[in-house]
Every structure is written in structure tokens, then in C-alpha cells.
Amino acid sequence: DPGSGGWEGAQQAAAELCGLYYEDQLAACDSLIARLRARLTTLEGDTAQFLVDAVLEQVARRVERLTERLGVKEEIQQLLSQPQHEREKEVVLMRRSMEEEKPARRASDVLCRSLANETHQLRRTLTSTPHMCQHLTKCLDERQHAQRNVGERKHTGRDTSVQSVIEEENRLLKQEVTHILAYKDDFMSERADRERAQGRNQELEEKVTSLLHQASWRQDPQEPDACWIHAGSKTAKYLATDAVELIAPGGWRPGTGSQKLEPPAESGHPGTAQRGQGDLQCPHCLQCFRKELLRHVAECCQ
Missing domain, CATH: 1.20.20 (F1FO ATP Synthase)
Structure with a gap:
């Protein structure tokens, strides 16, 4: 050929x-x-x-x-x-080996396709992973924000309750301060009244002392009846009313016997040695009395 x-x-x-x-x-x-x-x-x-x-x-x-x-x-x-038939024989053997290798090749093709599909799925998963991470991050941020808001509301409610308690305590303290100031004003007014009363009592005591002193010096020891005959019952009435009005607010109170005024001592009058501390002397008869001075003065001057 x-x-x-x-x-x-x-x-x-x-x-x-x-x-x-x-x-x-x-x-x-x-x-x-x-x-x-x-x-x-x-x-x-x-x-x-x-x-x-x-x-x-x-x-x-x-x-x-x-x-x-x-x-x-x-x-x-x-x-x-080699001759022609031997070469054809080799070709047949090679074709047979290729036919035997076809199932393995098909299996490898199937395996390659499955691997390609898995690779594609993995790529899709990798592509969707960032979006999923972003979504999870957003959900986590929202949850943390909600928890912070709840904590802030609780803290605000706690602060409000504490503030209300403090305001109530301040109100009670203001009421107590108002009561204390009222008590202070009452005390100061009472103290001022007491000081004025004490000053008035002192003035009245001084006035009674001066009146008793004047009454004791008006009496003449050599003519004891002349002054009282001329004065009559008017002097007794004057002395009784003045003694009741002036001696009573002072140190001596009728019926108590707790305190009495002491008239000034005069060394030139008889009966001075017999008069004790706290005794009152009658300006007419110069006798000393403790409780019966007013009644004696009214009887003696008549």
C-alpha cells in the first residue's frame, strides 16, 4: 500500500x-x-x-x-x-486499557463535579458570612442599647425615689425649723414680758420703799396724835390702798408669808432694836408686824 x-x-x-x-x-x-x-x-x-x-x-x-x-x-x-499486525495489536491493547480506564474517569468526573459544587457552596457561604456577621453585630448592638436604656430607666427611677425621699425629709425639717422658730419667738416674747414685769416689780418695790420711808418721817415723835388727827381716816385709807397695790406686786403677798419688804432702818426711833429682818413697822405706833400690818394700820389710824 x-x-x-x-x-x-x-x-x-x-x-x-x-x-x-x-x-x-x-x-x-x-x-x-x-x-x-x-x-x-x-x-x-x-x-x-x-x-x-x-x-x-x-x-x-x-x-x-x-x-x-x-x-x-x-x-x-x-x-x-515491528510488523503491521503487531502494531495493530498494540493499538488494540491501548484502546482496551482506555476502555478500562473510562469508569475511573467517570468517577473522577463525578467527584470533580461534586467538588466543584461544594466549592461553589463554600464560596456562597463565604460571601454571605460578612452579611450574617453584620446582621449579628447589629442585633448585638440593639440588644446592648436596649439593656443600657433599661439600666438608665432603673437608675432614673431610683434617683427619682431618692429625690422624693430627700424632698420629704427637707419638708419635715422645714416644718421643724418653723416650729422651732415659733417656739423661739414665743420664748423671746415671754422673756421680754418677764423682764418688763421684773422691771415693773422693781419700780413698784422702790416706790413702796420710798412711800414707807416718807410715811415714817412724816410722823412727829413728840406729837404722835397731831398728824393722824389732822389726816383722819383718809390717811389710813391711802396707806391701805397703796400697800395693797404696791406691796403685793413686790416681795410680799398677802396670805403667803413667803417674802416681805424691809423698810429702811432708822436709829432715832424707838422700837428699832426689837424689829427683825423682814418685819414691817406701823408708822403710827411704831410697832413691828409680819402679816397683820394692813389690818393694824386700818384700826390704828381710825
Whole structure:
């Protein structure tokens, strides 16, 4: 067949070209190894051993790769050198292996699709995660704000109750202060009245003392009846009324006997030695009395 003959010729030409290429690479590697060995020989005394080992290891790896390529090239040449039926047999085997690999390929395709779906879902989840985080943050802020408002209302209510208690206490204290001021005003007015009464009592006592003193000096000891005959009952009445009005507000109160006035002592009158402290002397008969002075004066002056 001329078509098959052309195909075989092309394959042989390609195999020859590959062989020439690999042969050239092997020749280049051999020349490189030779140069390196020559250089190593010249630098043997100055080069460190680890550098030599590294270069040799690198060259060995290169040789291994080239050897593998050369083996592949020989396999291709053997395949091309086989007859037509043998090549077809190899093709059938390759197709059978491909058919056997189809279920695994389908499974891998299904697995890839499921992985792609999961990847898509994960991407959607990642995309929605920021929105969800923002929503949760907003809900948390609203809840904290509500809790703060409740706490502020409770605090405000507590402050209001405390303020009402303080206002009630202030009101009670103001009432007490008002009562105390009223008591103070009453006390001050009573004190002023008491001071005025004491001053009035003192004035009346002084007036009674002066009247008694004048009455005692008006009597003449040599003519005891002249003054009282001339004065008559008018003097007794005057002395009785003045004694009741003036002596009573002072130190002596009729019927109590607690306090009495003491008239001024006169050394020139008889009966002075017999008069004790707190006794009152009759201006007519010069006798001393304690409680019966007024009645005696009324009887004596008549």
C-alpha cells in the first residue's frame, strides 16, 4: 500500500531524527564530562572535596536522565520496527486499557463535579458570612442599647425615689425649723414680758420703799396724835390702798408669808432694836408686824 509505505517511511525518519538528537546530546554530555574531568585534574589541589562531589552528583543525575531518554527512544524504534499486525495489536491493547480506564474517569468526573459544587457552596457561604456577621453585630448592638436604656430607666427611677425621699425629709425639717422658730419667738416674747414685769416689780418695790420711808418721817415723835388727827381716816385709807397695790406686786403677798419688804432702818426711833429682818413697822405706833400690818394700820389710824 503506497499510503502505508509513506507512513512507515515518515515514522522511520522521525525515529532516526530522534536518535540523532539523543546521540548529539550524549556526545555533548560526554564532552562536558571530559572537560570537567580535565578541569578537575588541573584544579585537583585547590578544589574542595565537597565541590567535586556536588559536580559529580549533578553529572550523574544528568547521565541518568539521558539514559532514560535513550531507553524511550529505543522502545520507539522497536515499536516502529515491528510488523503491521503487531502494531495493530498494540493499538488494540491501548484502546482496551482506555476502555478500562473510562469508569475511573467517570468517577473522577463525578467527584470533580461534586467538588466543584461544594466549592461553589463554600464560596456562597463565604460571601454571605460578612452579611450574617453584620446582621449579628447589629442585633448585638440593639440588644446592648436596649439593656443600657433599661439600666438608665432603673437608675432614673431610683434617683427619682431618692429625690422624693430627700424632698420629704427637707419638708419635715422645714416644718421643724418653723416650729422651732415659733417656739423661739414665743420664748423671746415671754422673756421680754418677764423682764418688763421684773422691771415693773422693781419700780413698784422702790416706790413702796420710798412711800414707807416718807410715811415714817412724816410722823412727829413728840406729837404722835397731831398728824393722824389732822389726816383722819383718809390717811389710813391711802396707806391701805397703796400697800395693797404696791406691796403685793413686790416681795410680799398677802396670805403667803413667803417674802416681805424691809423698810429702811432708822436709829432715832424707838422700837428699832426689837424689829427683825423682814418685819414691817406701823408708822403710827411704831410697832413691828409680819402679816397683820394692813389690818393694824386700818384700826390704828381710825
